[in-house]
Amino acid sequence: MRPQIVLFGDSITEQSFGPGGWGTALANTYSRKADVLVRGYGGYNTRLALFLLHHIFPLGCVTPPVATTVFFGANDAALLGRNNERQHVPIEEYKENIRRIVKHLKECSPTMLVVLITPPPVDEERRKEYARSVYGKKTMELPERTNEMAGVYAMQCVELAKELGLPSINLWSKMQETEGWQKKFLSDGLHLTGKGNAVVHQEVVKVFNDAWLCASEMPYDFPHHSAIDWRDPGKAFQQQCS
Template sequence: MRPQIILFGDSITELSFKYGGWGASLTDTYSRKADILVRGYGGYTTRWALFLLHHIFPLSSTTPPVATTVFFGANDAALPGRTSERQHVPLEEYKENLRKIVRHLKECSPTMLIVLITPPPIDEEGQQQYAISVHGEKAPERTNEVTGNYANGCVEVAKELGVSSVNLWSKMQATQGWQKKYISDGLHLTPDGNNVVYEEVVKAFTGAWLSANEMPADFPHHMEIDPQNPAKAFQERCLISTFTKKDM
């Protein structure tokens, strides 16, 4: 079986398989090397994500994923007293929820590569326009300053627990004009924004031990197959047992 990589998060993960999405790009990079599974849930917070852990990452699994990205925080950082107040998770609870997620993943597989991804920065002007168009109000539901606190908290937890992290909040703001280049509606990502996530995740994977270039393909390359003796290439990969005599 190909190893599995699970992308676990909110809508930014759920949308990652759309055209230009970071999940789709990962699938292309790890083609024939690993299966990329998307487990993204729009609107979810770390509080609600805890209820999914045993379903997505059962401790009884004999084939846990080799790597998991954990990408929450954009909804946790919703402001109290605004339309999205139901999604608000206090910062300290958010950090503790991340700890619980990481501990569960480590219990699921001590060798699993875990990458925490911070929420991206908030384009406050775009958030305000979105709030007006959807809710008829001018108050944005998130601010960049508050979201930055959650991003810092995410990085702190990663360091504390000895796992990798990607600080999108800081990375994206290093580019001039990031608001329109990377953020589409004040919160979600443009294709360029998706590309930043993709590049940073690949960097984290490669910097650990999960380089696509160094992983073996699941079956022989077609140029390795001798048309006069095709079984040889599969025998060398110990795959011949998966074929019947009729198949050969």
């Protein structure tokens, strides 16, 4: 059976299998090498994610995923007193929730590669534009998220990864290294454009390669056509399955 890679997160993960999505690109990278499964839930924060763990990652599973990306924080960082305050999770609780998610994943499989991804940066002006399109006259003057607060959650995610000895992707910092990142990488001030998705794909592949999950070094699930003797094709499949 092909090994499984699970992408676990909020809407940025849920949308990753759309056209030009980072999940789609990852599935292509690992074509015939591993199955990439998207488990993304729009609007979810880490508090809700905890309720999903035993359903998505059941303990005692015979074939647990070989790798899982954990990509939460964009909703947790929503500010109190704004339109999306119900999504807010205090920073210490956010960190503890991520810790609990990692603990559960490692209980499923101690060898599982767990990669923490920070929330992306926030373009506050675009978020206000988006809010006006949704809430109209009820829109608050201040955006429901700020880039500064997203950065606070991102730093906590990175610190926790170091504490637990896990690889992490600091998307918040990485994207802001590029001039004009606001429009280049973000479609509505929070979710990703095609180029933003490309950044995530590139960073995930880099982490996987640096670990032990390099696609080019993984075997095909069944023989490549060039390795098959077409006069006696069964021989190649016997070798593969023996």
